[in-house]
Amino acid sequence: MDITLSAADRALQAKAKDFAETWLFPHEELAEDDAGVPPETMKKILAASVDYELSGMNHSVEDGGRGYNVVQQCLIYEELGKATGGLALIHSIVPPYSLKFATPEQKEKYLKPTINGEKSVAFMVSEKDAGSDARGITSTAVQQGNHYVINGEKWFASHANYADYSLLHSNIDGDPEKATLFIVDKGTPGMSVKHLSKHMLNRSGRTPQILLDDMKIEAGQILGEIGQGFELTKDWFIEQRMFIAARCVGSAIRAAETAEAYAREREAFGQKVGDFQAIAFKIADMAVDIMTAKTLLYRCAAEIDSGIERKLAHARASAVKLVCTEMAGRVCDEALQIMGGRGYLVEYPTERLYRSVRLERIVEGTSEIQRVVIAGQIKKRGLGLYTSL
Ligand SMILES: Cc1cc2nc3c(=O)[nH]c(=O)nc-3n(C[C@H](O)[C@H](O)[C@H](O)COP(=O)(O)OP(=O)(O)OC[C@H]3O[C@@H](n4cnc5c(N)ncnc54)[C@H](O)[C@@H]3O)c2cc1C
Known part of the structure; x- marks a missing residue:
């Protein structure tokens, strides 16, 4: 078994180290303040992740990503993990892997802009009574013509209060066999923030509870197939x-x-x-x-x-x-x-x-x-x- 790093691996490792030290370390103390890192600074960090060719590291070149292998991605994340204040969690670097299964239109609208640092994404799975045991999910989607009407409540939905879109795990007809992922745009009527909890990672971090109240989503917003959640x-x-x-x-x-x-x-x-x-x-x-x-x-x-x-x-x-x-x-x-x-x-x-x-x-x-x-x-x-x- 050979886990010797190649010259390309070493170059990527050095690049990630430089990115962390230049773009993340200087903002660590700011991330601890109540207001957190200002949005304009975050924009610059996202743009830098693109310039350093770190964004979309987990997606294929065909989909606009970098096509790095798992060893290379771990090398990058090891360097980013040296930064504190949640600054390593840059959405452009690792857009959800599930978007690999998106349609070509969905990839154009969601995956590519995320890789380019233009759109942010959240992942909503956990609920009040469903954390470790995701079978406890009760949020339900019911088909009405070309739409699904979704009701329920999502907990610990990191960034969903401001992300441009979220991947939402919900059961069609309340049936866990039909657990399905929906792509939900920010501002979709029926989606609102019920509560924001402060947590231990940094003061500016807030974990939202999201209320889904008769939220209407087009059938075309399903990611993958029904039941593939x-x-x-x-x-x-x-x-x-x-x-x-x-x-x-x-x-x-x-x-x-x-x-x-x-x-x-x-x-x-x-x-x-x-x-x-x-x-x-x-x-x-x-x-x-x-x-x-x-x-x-x-x-x-x-x-x-x-x-x-x-x-x-x-x-x-x-x-x-x-x-x-x-x-x-x-x-x-x-x-x-x-x-x-x-x-x-x-x-x-x-x-x-x-x-x-x-x-x-x-x-x-x-x-x-x-x-x-x-x-x-x-x-x-x-x-x-x-x-x-
Ligand atoms: C800051 C933060 C951000 C998060 N971000 C997201 C997010 O973006 N999206 C999202 O969907 N979720 C998110 N989560 C939720 C996270 O995934 C859950 O908190 C985690 O899965 C645990 O679920 P729980 O909190 O309901 O704990 P529970 O499932 O209630 O577990 C309570 C305790 O019981 C133990 N336990 C449970 N089942 C077993 C078992 N079978 N055997 C032994 N012990 C067991 C657990 O290990 C734990 O110690 C986030 C959580 C935090 C704190």
Whole structure:
């Protein structure tokens, strides 16, 4: 097995590093303010993602994307994951994978402008009683002539309060067998914000609850086929779980580097704190923890690129997400501890990274849900799925 990076991989990695350091790091503290990063700055960041040829990295060249392989996309996300304040979550870089199944007209209207940084997108799946268990979805679409009338409520619909369009998961006739994705334009009558919740990632971040009240959507706005809602979302899960893992590797590396540099300089009791074995061992454990998770990430990314079957990719992506997100939690916690009181201040990236990575154990399947997937796969296909090469 060869996971040596090619010259093209290294060039892409350097480009992503430069983008993160030039376009994301300078705005990190602003992202923590109540008002957040101003819209005109966000526009410039989006334009830069296009100039750096990072936008649409998960879509084919034919669809206007970059056609990068999974290893390359993980390299990019690892660099972006070093930025805090949710700044790595730039919609132009990773438009939902499900848009690959859009019609040519839908791709022109939605996918291409998203890749070009001109349109933003949200993904609305979760509901009040449907998070880990998406079978609990109760939002319902009923056909009336050429339209569907949709009623329900979506929770945790990140960015749906301002995104230009959303991908909405709803059950036709309330039947989970007919779970379907609809493309919903901003401002569609019947869609409104019921509540905005503040959260831990940054002060400006707001997670909306969206009310769908007799919202009329043309039948032509269905993405893929009726009943494909879960199928299309499953592909998104493989992709997102790998990218979350890559972001976490990047976050952990920045936290470890910051703490290690601090421990080299800070003195207590007449010596550098990094020379206390208690601190040196923490740094050693952090380095090994990162190395273990990163090796698994790139091994599995290379396997996906080599064309392993989708079910296997799904099984592996759960293990990768579980290992990398849990690792990042441990590393950022220890990094904060090494920096003492300064680790707790918002001016340093450590505290911000600590909060950023906490979310990653919850979204796109909690750590418990990843274990449910892994345990299920072991029952079906045997332990060798995870223990053999
Ligand atoms: C900031 C933020 C942004 C988000 N953005 C989006 C978004 O853009 N779009 C979207 O659709 N959703 C979004 N989500 C929702 C997110 O995907 C869900 O929060 C997540 O899937 C967990 O669902 P839940 O919150 O309902 O927890 P629950 O499903 O209620 O779980 C509660 C606890 O029970 C555990 N649990 C559940 N089932 C099992 C099981 N079978 N075995 C063992 N333990 C189990 C869970 O692991 C968890 O610890 C976002 C959430 C947050 C916090």
